[in-house]
Structures are given as C-alpha cells and as structure tokens.
Amino acid sequence: MPENQDYYEILRVSENATQEEIKKSFRRLARDCHPDLHPNDARAAERFRILREAYEVLSNTEQRKKYDRRRQKRSSRNQKQNTSQVYYVRGAEKLLIKDYRGAINALTEAIRLNGRFIEAYLKRCEAYLAVGKDRALLEDCQRILRYQPDNAIAYYYRGRARQRLGYTDSAVKAYNKAIRLQTNFAPPYYYRGIAYYELRYRNQAIYDWQVYVELCQQQGDMQGYSLGMDLLRRCSWLYIKPGNQALRWWHWGKAKVATHFDNPRSSPFQALTSLKHQMSQLVTRLGFIIQTWLGTLLQVMRDPVGGMLPAYGRFEPLILAMVSVGFMGVAQAGLMLSMSFLGWSGDAIWRLFPVGMIPIFSLFLASLITRAFLMHHRHWTGDLFFASSAVLPIGIFLLFAPLMNLLPNFLNLLFLIIGSVFALSHTILLLYGGCTQLLNVSESQAAFIVPIMIVLTAFLTGIVSNQFL
Numbered sequence: 001m002p003e004n005q006d007y008y009e010i011l012r013v014s015e016n017a018t019q020e021e022i023k024k025s026f027r028r029l030a031r032d033c034h035p036d037l038h039p040n041d042a043r044a045a046e047r048f049r050i051l052r053e054a055y056e057v058l059s060n061t062e063q064r065k066k067y068d069r070r071r072q073k074r075s076s077r078n079q080k081q082n083t084s085q086v087y088y089v090r091g092a093e094k095l096l097i098k099d100y101r102g103a104i105n106a107l108t109e110a111i112r113l114n115g116r117f118i119e120a121y122l123k124r125c126e127a128y129l130a131v132g133k134d135r136a137l138l139e140d141c142q143r144i145l146r147y148q149p150d151n152a153i154a155y156y157y158r159g160r161a162r163q164r165l166g167y168t169d170s171a172v173k174a175y176n177k178a179i180r181l182q183t184n185f186a187p188p189y190y191y192r193g194i195a196y197y198e199l200r201y202r203n204q205a206i207y208d209w210q211v212y213v214e215l216c217q218q219q220g221d222m223q224g225y226s227l228g229m230d231l232l233r234r235c236s237w238l239y240i241k242p243g244n245q246a247l248r249w250w251h252w253g254k255a256k257v258a259t260h261f262d263n264p265r266s267s268p269f270q271a272l273t274s275l276k277h278q279m280s281q282l283v284t285r286l287g288f289i290i291q292t293w294l295g296t297l298l299q300v301m302r303d304p305v306g307g308m309l310p311a312y313g314r315f316e317p318l319i320l321a322m323v324s325v326g327f328m329g330v331a332q333a334g335l336m337l338s339m340s341f342l343g344w345s346g347d348a349i350w351r352l353f354p355v356g357m358i359p360i361f362s363l364f365l366a367s368l369i370t371r372a373f374l375m376h377h378r379h380w381t382g383d384l385f386f387a388s389s390a391v392l393p394i395g396i397f398l399l400f401a402p403l404m405n406l407l408p409n410f411l412n413l414l415f416l417i418i419g420s421v422f423a424l425s426h427t428i429l430l431l432y433g434g435c436t437q438l439l440n441v442s443e444s445q446a447a448f449i450v451p452i453m454i455v456l457t458a459f460l461t462g463i464v465s466n467q468f469l
Contacts, residue, residue, distance in 0.1 A: 305433035327388035331395030363387035393426035
C-alpha cells in the first residue's frame with residue numbers, strides 16, 4: 001500500500017473504532033466495489049483489494065497495534081519534515097537580506113530536525129562562507145559528501161574554505177573535482193584561477209578566467225562577466241586598454257625613434273650608439289630565451305610529473321611555442337646525430353626527419369583530441385608543449401649516445417641499457433604528468449590514456465618508417 005494512505009481513512013472509521021464498527025464499515029464500502037458485483041471493472045477490483053488489506057490489518061488486534069505504532073512514527077517524521085522545511089525557508093529568506101547569523105540559526109534548527117537535509121546544509125555553507133567560519137564550512141561539506149559523494153557545490157565550498165585557510169594546493173584539487181562533476185559550474189573556474197595565480201601558474205589562471213567569462217556570458221550573469229573581464233584586464237600581459245599609459249608610452253617611444261632617424265643632422269656617432277643599443281637589446285632577449293629554455297628543460301627533467309604545470313603556467317603562448325620548438329630540435333638533433341655515428345648516409349639521415357616528427361605529431365594530435373573530448377578550452381601551444389616535452393628525454397639520450405662509443409664494450413652496453421630505461425621511464429612519467437596536469441584528467445583516466453598514446457605513436461612511426469626508409 002502507498003505510504004501516504006491511511007487504513008482508518010480508507011475504511012472511514014476513527015482511530016478508536018471498535019471491531020464491530022470496522023466490520024460494518026468494510027461491508028458497507030465493499031458492496032460498491034465487490035468483484036462479483038462489478039466483474040469487468042479493474043478499478044473496482046483494485047479498490048476492493050485495498051479495502052480488504054485495510055480490514056485484515058485493523059480487524060486483527062496484534063496487527064492493528066503494530067500498524068498504529070508505525071503510523072505514529074510516520075506522522076511524527078512527517079511533522080518534523082514539515083517543520084524543518086519551515087526553518088529552511090526562514091533561513092533562506094534571512095540569507096537574501098544578508099542576516100547571516102539569523103540564517104545560520106534557522107538552518108541549524110532545520111538540520112537538527114532532519115539530519116539529511118542537503119539543501120539546508122548547502123545554504124548553511126553559504127552563510128558560513130559569508131561570515132568566515134571556514135572550519136565549520138569544511139565540516140558541513142564533509143557531511144554533505146557523506147550523503148552525496150558527487151555534489152559539485154560541496155566540493156566548491158570545500159575549495160573556498162581551504163583556500164582561505166591557506167591550503168591553496170588542496171583547494172585546487174577540490175575545485176578540480178567540482179569542475180569534473182559539473183563542467184558548466186562557473187564559480188570554481190574563477191576561484192581556481194585565483195588559486196593558480198597565487199601559485200604563480202599565471203597561464204592556467206588566465207585560462208580559467210576566460211572559461212569563467214564565457215560561462216557567465218552564456219548563463220546571463222553580467223555581474224560575473226564584468227568581474228572576470230576586470231581580472232583579465234589587470235592580469236593578462238597581452239591586454240592593453242586603448243588610451244592607457246602603456247599605449248601612450250609606446251607612441252612616445254615610436255615618435256622619438258622616428259625623429260632621431262629622420263633628422264639629417266644626426267651624427268654618425270649617434271647612429272652607432274643607437275645601433276649598439278639595439279644590438280644590446282637583441283642579445284638580452286636571446287639570453288632570456290636561452291635561459292628560459294634551459295630552465296624549463298631542467299624543471300621538466302627534474303620533476304616529470306609535478307613540473308609540467310608550473311613550467312606551462314609561467315609563459316605566454318608565444319614563449320611556450322619557442323620552448324617547444326627547442327625541445328623538438330633537441331629530439332631531431334639527437335636522432336640524426338646517433339644515426340650518423342651508426343654510418344648512415346646523408347640522404348638517409350635527412351629522410352629520418354619526417355620519421356622523427358611523427359611521435360611529436362601523434363602526441364600533439366592525441367592531446368588535441370583528448371582535450372576536445374573533455375571540452376577543455378586551452379591554447380594549442382599547450383598541446384605542443386605536452387608532445388615536445390614527452391619526446392625530450394629520448395632526444396637527450398640519443399644526443400649523448402654516440403659518446404658512449406668511447407667507452408669499453410661492456411661499459412658501452414651497460415650505459416646504453418641504463419640510459420634507454422631512464423629515457424623511456426621519463427617519457428612515460430611526462431605523459432602521465434601532462435595528462436593529469438595539462439589535460440586535467442583523473443589519475444585513473446591518465447592510466448588509460450597514456451598507453452593508448454604510446455601505442456598510437458608506435459603505430460604511426462612504424463608506418464612512416466616503412467615509407468621513408
């Protein structure tokens with residue numbers, strides 16, 4: 001029988017009715033729906049079945065006592081639920097007028113009456129966040145996730161509390177979980193961007209704020225859209241607002257240079273000084289590029305799993321592309337140098353170039369496809385950095401492999417084995433770190449994606465090798 005139906009109401013008797021009153025009422029009601037009197041009426045048959053079920057329970061003394069106890073408990077539970085709903089509405093109303101203390105008191109009473117009232121917990125989390133009770137906020141998030149492990153809003157609030165308590169890395173993990181559970185939930189992108197910016201992962205922060213702005217625009221949140229655009233204006237190096245001081249300085253410098261070279265009275269000494277200054281700037285920029293490239297190489301090789309995201313997050317797409325091209329150059333140079341020491345001819349070595357590009361191309365393509373499938377918006381230079389970093393250890397190994405020919409045979413073989421194992425292990429770790437940090441997939445998904453990338457790379461490399469060699 002449905003739980004909202006009452007046997008006493010079905011038989012139309014009071015709770016204190018005697019057995020004789022119950023029996024008379026059943027006989028009177030049964031005449032209107034007895035199957036013998038209504039042979040082809042399905043509704044009458046169902047009505048008679050319910051009447052008979054109610055009569056069998058209430059006409060038996062023991063069964064009636066058990067039913068009365070269950071009915072009383074159900075009534076008490078319904079009363080508590082209705083009362084908790086009243087307190088919940090009262091708390092929500094106080095939140096609207098920013099009476100956070102009153103909201104916490106009302107919502108706490110609602111939770112006391114109904115310990116699994118998830119909506120009340122979430123509203124109380126909002127109030128705790130407003131008054132700065134971060135420890136209490138974490139406790140409520142833990143209770144919500146105990147009942148609903150896939151609640152994205154609870155993970156978002158957990159991230160906010162951890163971030164304000166100073167646990168920024170842990171906050172990023174909570175935001176990641178919230179975004180995986182609900183990809184169109186805008187606030188986690190905004191605050192994860194702030195956390196990334198605090199951790200100096202500037203590129204990732206700008207990406208998150210761009211996604212936040214797009215989601216706010218799609219969802220009609222103009223206040224959030226303005227907030228995200230303001231952050232992008234203040235934190236993006238490439239953004240120059242027309243009419244600001246930086247743009248005026250640019251026009252001023254351009255006018256000064258044009259005036260200097262257009263002046264026919266400029267002495268050869270002044271022209272030489274200007275040329276020297278320009279050359280000095282060029283050398284400084286080249287030094288910065290080389291230093292950046294070497295620093296990124298050491299960071300990636302020293303920490304293949306945890307170093308991918310910091311290396312990626314520090315640079316703009318243009319610098320990241322230059323670093324990736326440098327990594328690709330190391331890989332190609334290592335392949336060609338090792339083949340030349342094995343006695344290959346010049347034509348055969350140059351035919352290796354497309355073969356050496358296939359692993360990079362296949363990993364780049366796999367990263368693009370994975371990112372598109374997971375709907376992660378990011379500049380394509382991130383995928384290029386992921387692919388070129390993965391082949392870097394093998395390129396370095398091939399670059400130094402010819403030097404091992406100077407060693408005795410047994411040492412040569414030993415160092416070749418050690419070096420190849422080291423390079424392959426680093427490549428696998430870089431693929432894993434790139435998947436978990438740059439592609440933002442879970443560890444279980446990365447364990448599935450990395451072998452597919454390796455198999456795809458080996459397959460495409462084998463096909464191209466048969467064509468060009």
